[in-house]
Amino acid sequence: MVFNSIYFLFVFLPIALVLYYVIPARLKNLLLVIISFLFYAWGSPKSVIFLLFASLFNYASGIEIEHLKISRHTDAAMKVLIASASANIVLLASFKYIFDDMPVGMSFFTFTVLSYLFDVYGERTGAQRNPVNFILYVSFFPKLLSGPIVQYADMEAQLTNRKADPDKLMDGGVLFLVGLGKKVLLADALGAGFALLGQAENSILGAWLMMIFYSLQLYFDFSGYSDMAIGLSKMFGFEFEKNFDYPYMSLTVSEFWRRWHISLGNWFKQYVYFPMGGSRVSDVLILRNLLVVWLLTGIWHGNTFCFVVWGLYHGAFVILERFVIKGRFDGFPKALRRLATCLIAGIGWIFFFSPTIPSALRVILSMFGGAAFATRTAVYVLRSYFILLVLSLIGCTPFGSFLWNRLFAENNIGLNEHVLAFIAVALRLGLLILCTASLLGSTYTSFLYFKF
Amino acid sequence: MRETRKRRKTPVAPWIYVVEALKWAAFAALIIMLILTKASTRPSKTGFDEVKAAVTKDADLDNTKESDMLLLKRFYSLDSSEYDGAVYYSPKTNMGAEELVLIRLKDAGQSEAVMEAYNARIRNQLSSFEGYGVDQTELLKNAVCDCAGNYCLLYVGARADKVQSAFRKAL
Structure with missing residues (x-):
C-alpha cells in the first residue's frame, strides 16, 4: 500500500x-x-x-x-x-x-x-x-x-x-498533508512533463527542461514522501528529524548533501565515515574516507554503472570544495553560488535518470549545444507547464513557509484570531480536496525512491 | 585487582547457542525463499513469434497497425536494438488509444526501464485524453502493463484480461 x-x-x-x-x-x-x-x-x-x-x-x-x-x-x-x-x-x-x-x-x-x-x-x-x-x-x-x-x-x-496527543495528531496531519500535496500536485505533474520530454527528439531546450523537470520531480517526490512519513509517525506519537531542508538553497555541494536525504547522509557519517577516522586523520586518509562514502552512496542507490558515476561525481565536488576551493567563492553573490550548486546537482540527476552512461552524456551534450535549439515538444512542454514550473521553483525555497508564518503564526495582517484559524483550516481542507480530486482523476503513480 | 576482575570472561550462556541456531535457520529460510522466487521468474524459452501470436490472437487490433521501431523509440524512448525482440502495434489515428507492445528482454535487469516506459506512455496518453475521450480513458485505465520472466507486454484495448492471461499462459 x-x-x-x-x-x-x-x-x-x-x-x-x-x-x-x-x-x-x-x-x-x-x-x-x-x-x-x-x-x-x-x-x-x-x-x-x-x-x-x-x-x-x-x-x-x-x-x-x-x-x-x-x-x-x-x-x-x-x-x-x-x-x-x-x-x-x-x-x-x-x-x-x-x-x-x-x-x-x-x-x-x-x-x-x-x-x-x-x-x-x-x-x-x-x-x-x-x-x-x-x-x-x-x-x-x-x-x-x-x-x-x-x-x-x-x-x-x-x-x-x-506520547500521542491531539496536538501531535494535528501537527503530524498537517505535515502529512503538505507531503501529499508535494507528491500529488507537484511531483506527479512534473513527472508527466518529464515523460513528454523523454519522447521528444533531443534539443538544447528539451535537455535543459529534462534536467530541471527531473530535479524538481525527484525533490518533491522524495521530500513529499519524507514529510508524509514523518507526519504519520508524529500522528502515532513518534518524533523523527526532518529528511530534507530546502536542498536547492544550498551554497555548496557539501551543504546540499547536509540538506538532501539527511538521514542517509547521517547514516554514512555515523557508521562508515566516523569509524574510518572521519576528518581527524591525514588529508590522504580523509580523501580515501570521502571516496569510500560516496562510492557506497552511489552503489546503495542502484545496480547500474550510472549510479557509481553519480556517487563519485558528487564525491569529486565535495573533495574539490574541501581541498581545492576552500571557501574561495564565499565572496560571490549567494544567488550565483546557489545556481551553480543547483546546476551541479541537476547534471548529477541526469546520471540518475539515464539508463546508460552514453545516454546520460547525450543529454548533457545536448544541453551545451550538441543539438538543435528547440523542438515542438520542448516548446509545448515549456508553455503548458510554465506555471507549474514557476510554482515548483518557489516551492523549493522557504518562501511558502515564511509567508505562512508571517500570516498565520505571527498574524502580521492583524486579523481576529478566530478568523485567522478558520482561514488556515479552510486552506488545509482545500489542499486535501485538491489532492483527493487529483488522486481520483489519475492512475496510481509510484514513488521514485521505491526502486532504491 | 578490580580492573583484572572487570576484564575476566564469564562463560557463554548455553541458550545463546539455541539463539544462534534459530537465527541461521531463519536466514536459511530467507535464502530458500529467494531461490524459489527466482525459479518462478526464470526466463521463458518460448519463442518471440509464439508469444506474439498468443497475445495478438485475443487482442482487438482493428484500430492499430504494426509499426516500425522508430515509432517505438519516439513514443516510448525504447531502442528495439537493445532487446531480443520487439513488436509495436500503434494507433491508426490520433484519436485511437488502442496499442500493443511486446518486448523480449535480453536480461531481467531491463524490465524496470521497460515498465517505466510503459507506465510513462499510459500516463501521457491519459493526460491527453482526459476530459474528452471517455472511451479512450476507460481503455487506458484498464491497460495491461506486465513483465514476466524475459517478456514485457503493454496492451490497451478491449479484452485486456484475456490478453494478459494469454500472455502469461504462452510463457
Whole structure:
C-alpha cells in the first residue's frame, strides 16, 4: 500500500488511528506491528515473510552480540557482528543486483537493522529484548518503504515511552498533508512533463527542461514522501528529524548533501565515515574516507554503472570544495553560488535518470549545444507547464513557509484570531480536496525512491 | 585487582547457542525463499513469434497497425536494438488509444526501464485524453502493463484480461 492512494487516506489510516488511540497503552506497539505488516502485505504478501524472518534474524543477532559483550567475549561478539551484517548485505545485494526482484524498502530495511547491530556492538544502546518493540523499530509502516532511516539509538526510547496527543495528531496531519500535496500536485505533474520530454527528439531546450523537470520531480517526490512519513509517525506519537531542508538553497555541494536525504547522509557519517577516522586523520586518509562514502552512496542507490558515476561525481565536488576551493567563492553573490550548486546537482540527476552512461552524456551534450535549439515538444512542454514550473521553483525555497508564518503564526495582517484559524483550516481542507480530486482523476503513480 | 576482575570472561550462556541456531535457520529460510522466487521468474524459452501470436490472437487490433521501431523509440524512448525482440502495434489515428507492445528482454535487469516506459506512455496518453475521450480513458485505465520472466507486454484495448492471461499462459 502507498500513502498516495484513496484507500490509504480514507480507510486504512483512519481505522489505524482510531484503533491506536482507543486501545490500552500496553497494546499499542503490538497494534502498530500488525498495522505495519498489513500495510506491507497489501502490495506483496510474500514480502511479509521476508520481513518477519529478517527481523527475527536481526533480533537474535542483537541479543547474541550483547550477551557476548557483557560476558567479555569481545572477539566472538565482533565475529557475530560481521557475520550478521554480512548476511544482511548479502541478502540486499542478492535481491538488488542478482535476482532483480527486491521487495520495496529493502535498502532502507537493511540500513535500519545495520544501525541496530552497530549500535548494540558499540554499546551506544542495549539490545532490544522485547521482540514486538524490535519488530516495530524495523517495520514501522511510515518509514518502512522509503525511510527516513532512523538510527536505533534515536528511536529506542520512543519505543517504550512516547506520547500521542491531539496536538501531535494535528501537527503530524498537517505535515502529512503538505507531503501529499508535494507528491500529488507537484511531483506527479512534473513527472508527466518529464515523460513528454523523454519522447521528444533531443534539443538544447528539451535537455535543459529534462534536467530541471527531473530535479524538481525527484525533490518533491522524495521530500513529499519524507514529510508524509514523518507526519504519520508524529500522528502515532513518534518524533523523527526532518529528511530534507530546502536542498536547492544550498551554497555548496557539501551543504546540499547536509540538506538532501539527511538521514542517509547521517547514516554514512555515523557508521562508515566516523569509524574510518572521519576528518581527524591525514588529508590522504580523509580523501580515501570521502571516496569510500560516496562510492557506497552511489552503489546503495542502484545496480547500474550510472549510479557509481553519480556517487563519485558528487564525491569529486565535495573533495574539490574541501581541498581545492576552500571557501574561495564565499565572496560571490549567494544567488550565483546557489545556481551553480543547483546546476551541479541537476547534471548529477541526469546520471540518475539515464539508463546508460552514453545516454546520460547525450543529454548533457545536448544541453551545451550538441543539438538543435528547440523542438515542438520542448516548446509545448515549456508553455503548458510554465506555471507549474514557476510554482515548483518557489516551492523549493522557504518562501511558502515564511509567508505562512508571517500570516498565520505571527498574524502580521492583524486579523481576529478566530478568523485567522478558520482561514488556515479552510486552506488545509482545500489542499486535501485538491489532492483527493487529483488522486481520483489519475492512475496510481509510484514513488521514485521505491526502486532504491 | 578490580580492573583484572572487570576484564575476566564469564562463560557463554548455553541458550545463546539455541539463539544462534534459530537465527541461521531463519536466514536459511530467507535464502530458500529467494531461490524459489527466482525459479518462478526464470526466463521463458518460448519463442518471440509464439508469444506474439498468443497475445495478438485475443487482442482487438482493428484500430492499430504494426509499426516500425522508430515509432517505438519516439513514443516510448525504447531502442528495439537493445532487446531480443520487439513488436509495436500503434494507433491508426490520433484519436485511437488502442496499442500493443511486446518486448523480449535480453536480461531481467531491463524490465524496470521497460515498465517505466510503459507506465510513462499510459500516463501521457491519459493526460491527453482526459476530459474528452471517455472511451479512450476507460481503455487506458484498464491497460495491461506486465513483465514476466524475459517478456514485457503493454496492451490497451478491449479484452485486456484475456490478453494478459494469454500472455502469461504462452510463457
